[in-house]
Amino acid sequence: MERKEEPKYNDMHSLYEAYNELHGLAQELETPFDAPAVLVVGHQTDGKSALVEALMGFQFNHVGGGTKTRRPITLHMKYNPLCELPLCHLASSDVDPTLAQEKSLQEIQSFIEAENMRLERESNSNQFSAKEIIIKVEFKYCPNLTIIDTPGLIAPAPGRKNRALQDQARAVESLVRAKMQHREFIILCLEDCSDWSNATTRRVVMQIDPELKRTIIVSTKLDTKIPQFARASDVEVFLSPPACTLDGFILGGSPFFTSVPSGRVGTGHDSVYSSNEEFKQAIFIREMEDITSLEEKLGRSLSKQERSRIGVSKLRSFLEELLQKRYMDSVPMIIPLLEKEYCSTTRKLNEINKELSTLDEVKLKEKGRVFHDLFLTKLSLLLKGTVVAPPDKFGETLQNERINGGAFVGTDGLQFPHKLIPNAGMRLYGGAQYHRAMAEFRFVVGGIKCPPITREEIVNACGVEDIHDGTNYSRTACVIAVAKARDTFEPFLHQLGCRLLHILKRLLPISIYLLQKEGEYLSGHEVFLRRVASAFNNFAESTERACREKCMEDLVSTTRYVTWSLHNKNRAGLRQFLDSFGSTEQSAVLSNSLSMPLCQESSFVSVANEKHDTKPRTDVKLSQVASGVDSSSSVQTTETRLADLLDNTLWNRRLAPSSERIVYALVQQIFHGIREYFLASAELKFNCFLLMPVVDKLPALLREDLESAFEGDLDNVFDITNLRHSLSQQKSDTEIEMKRIKKLKEKFKLIHDQFISHHVMSSLSLAPSA
Numbered sequence: 001m002e003r004k005e006e007p008k009y010n011d012m013h014s015l016y017e018a019y020n021e022l023h024g025l026a027q028e029l030e031t032p033f034d035a036p037a038v039l040v041v042g043h044q045t046d047g048k049s050a051l052v053e054a055l056m057g058f059q060f061n062h063v064g065g066g067t068k069t070r071r072p073i074t075l076h077m078k079y080n081p082l083c084e085l086p087l088c089h090l091a092s093s094d095v096d097p098t099l100a101q102e103k104s105l106q107e108i109q110s111f112i113e114a115e116n117m118r119l120e121r122e123s124n125s126n127q128f129s130a131k132e133i134i135i136k137v138e139f140k141y142c143p144n145l146t147i148i149d150t151p152g153l154i155a156p157a158p159g160r161k162n163r164a165l166q167d168q169a170r171a172v173e174s175l176v177r178a179k180m181q182h183r184e185f186i187i188l189c190l191e192d193c194s195d196w197s198n199a200t201t202r203r204v205v206m207q208i209d210p211e212l213k214r215t216i217i218v219s220t221k222l223d224t225k226i227p228q229f230a231r232a233s234d235v236e237v238f239l240s241p242p243a244c245t246l247d248g249f250i251l252g253g254s255p256f257f258t259s260v261p262s263g264r265v266g267t268g269h270d271s272v273y274s275s276n277e278e279f280k281q282a283i284f285i286r287e288m289e290d291i292t293s294l295e296e297k298l299g300r301s302l303s304k305q306e307r308s309r310i311g312v313s314k315l316r317s318f319l320e321e322l323l324q325k326r327y328m329d330s331v332p333m334i335i336p337l338l339e340k341e342y343c344s345t346t347r348k349l350n351e352i353n354k355e356l357s358t359l360d361e362v363k364l365k366e367k368g369r370v371f372h373d374l375f376l377t378k379l380s381l382l383l384k385g386t387v388v389a390p391p392d393k394f395g396e397t398l399q400n401e402r403i404n405g406g407a408f409v410g411t412d413g414l415q416f417p418h419k420l421i422p423n424a425g426m427r428l429y430g431g432a433q434y435h436r437a438m439a440e441f442r443f444v445v446g447g448i449k450c451p452p453i454t455r456e457e458i459v460n461a462c463g464v465e466d467i468h469d470g471t472n473y474s475r476t477a478c479v480i481a482v483a484k485a486r487d488t489f490e491p492f493l494h495q496l497g498c499r500l501l502h503i504l505k506r507l508l509p510i511s512i513y514l515l516q517k518e519g520e521y522l523s524g525h526e527v528f529l530r531r532v533a534s535a536f537n538n539f540a541e542s543t544e545r546a547c548r549e550k551c552m553e554d555l556v557s558t559t560r561y562v563t564w565s566l567h568n569k570n571r572a573g574l575r576q577f578l579d580s581f582g583s584t585e586q587s588a589v590l591s592n593s594l595s596m597p598l599c600q601e602s603s604f605v606s607v608a609n610e611k612h613d614t615k616p617r618t619d620v621k622l623s624q625v626a627s628g629v630d631s632s633s634s635v636q637t638t639e640t641r642l643a644d645l646l647d648n649t650l651w652n653r654r655l656a657p658s659s660e661r662i663v664y665a666l667v668q669q670i671f672h673g674i675r676e677y678f679l680a681s682a683e684l685k686f687n688c689f690l691l692m693p694v695v696d697k698l699p700a701l702l703r704e705d706l707e708s709a710f711e712g713d714l715d716n717v718f719d720i721t722n723l724r725h726s727l728s729q730q731k732s733d734t735e736i737e738m739k740r741i742k743k744l745k746e747k748f749k750l751i752h753d754q755f756i757s758h759h760v761m762s763s764l765s766l767a768p769s770a
Helices: 009-029 048-056 105-120 160-180 202-208 222-228 232-239 276-298 312-357 361-384 398-405 430-446 455-462 473-505 507-517 526-558 571-584 586-591 639-651 657-696 698-710 720-766
Strands: 037-041 073-079 087-091 101-103 133-139 145-149 185-191 215-219 561-563 605-607
Touching (some): 037 048, 037 312, 087 105, 361 657, 430 473, 455 473, 455 657, 473 657, 526 698
Parallel strands (some): 037 145
Antiparallel strands (some): 087 133
């Protein structure tokens, strides 16, 4: 029986070339092509870059302590026996990877160093970049591999002084984790430890690949670990760790062990090797020395299985065979993916051509009117309620809403606990969020009590009348109550307007999302969309401002003129207090009786035109209210009794406890009457003059703004000139993209046909002759 033939060198060369182009295309277009590659993951001191150089057969990057790699470096390596020296091409971000520029090793090294220095000067959050540096290499010592060298993981020390390094560690780990998410990547996990219980790099890798099914574990710096083992049993465990120790089913069945000799290639005085050939020979010698040292420690010869895991050359062969198999197995799956991408790109090109054909005034106006109607439909839908927009993306919890739209804060500077508000933890938007904000306003403002009153405030509020210098405690109570009510409730009015305006403005991006989701979005017409957004935001701001001014008028009127039928809501409580208060302190009540009766049903008013600026105060215990004493019952039978009454009510300004309590109670009654009226008035007016105009006034205003704009220069509305230029550029880029995908698709089809033909020929050659 004849041995099964392997694919010819030229066939494999074409396969590697095709996958290199596929990987570049996937990076450039961010397309999820399954292009297998080896992703090297390790900590800074694990010898990661040194191992990559040993696999390549030549040195090109910085190696040593600290952060030497700040961007992933993708190396498309191809074995080429004709290349005596490494032939390198660098693909920059602005150049098509298939048209990469040829660079020398020194130029590539300078480029990598410059990138590292540029990123090092950035802030901590930007010192690492996920964008790959793509290098193509052909060399007689290169394996056929695609290797991605990632920045080294960092294990910073705790403490505030190491915060910068801790930020860098999080940034690197986030970058590496994102790269490991690609399921087609083979993860090369580097561990620099002599005890497999210490899972330093595996801790990160197993978060993405918990069972290590696509992970190869490599123990680096073997030459430094062998002298550490005192017993042969320790070496046995190290070379063949128990399955429970590694917690998974790693590729290859067991770890690989490598050593890379130190020293750089060059002609300087600090160089150890004069050429890459000498460097490669040193790697081979180190491999033989490691095998000899291990056999001496074990007191026996290594088995064939054990030898197959020791040395860079064994790891390189294993990776090459594994990647080749992945390449060949993936070819049939790559072709339909390329076909799908080609169809998608074709549709994209047709849409661009369609856009270019509709760039005339009549069609653009019609598109603008249609978008206007659809936009208003989405606004109405959001207010009425919908679940089409994802809450995790567009919803806000009450805590987030307070941060972004402002919180309801009283004069004491404290916020009401958000957890006590219904639906506080739910992520809401649209009408549901509006309703929750209004409910919180009712809850917070409805629970506000009258701020404390000092004796000094009472005495100062008495003042002097324009015709006599006596005291009028009903006027005093009105002056204090309206001043405190105005100072307490006015901030809430501004806070309510700010919060509801924030909620209304959020309707715009959510509506745009719904239009995009349904394919009704005017992509490319940013000038027109900005105009619609500006008109909507201006309408919301002006409507909120007008509504708030109406509410301010109500607040000013109810704190300018006290009407007892409106402000004194709790007359039953007033009478109850009078009975209890009068029975114990009747003489005090008579001496401090008010100048006008308060119990009668008339709408007698007391003017309070004075304004007082008061500091925020905490709530106090409410006093009881005392009614006025009927004038007919206060007539004294003696002139002495009458003189005492006049002395206590008009001429004596010493504030007795009974008089103080009467003023406290009356201020509270007036304050609470203002609160109830303010709360009902504000809610009604915001509903009528802010919410409803979005439904019944906004459509006409937007249409009027649109038609007015259409009467002028249409280029100012749709920016036709720039739009035509942008679409033409998109068309050119898409056509180039189509050609690249088509070329790559045909190349993979050819490779697939060659493999099938090769398989058929092999089967025929192995078939028994008739």
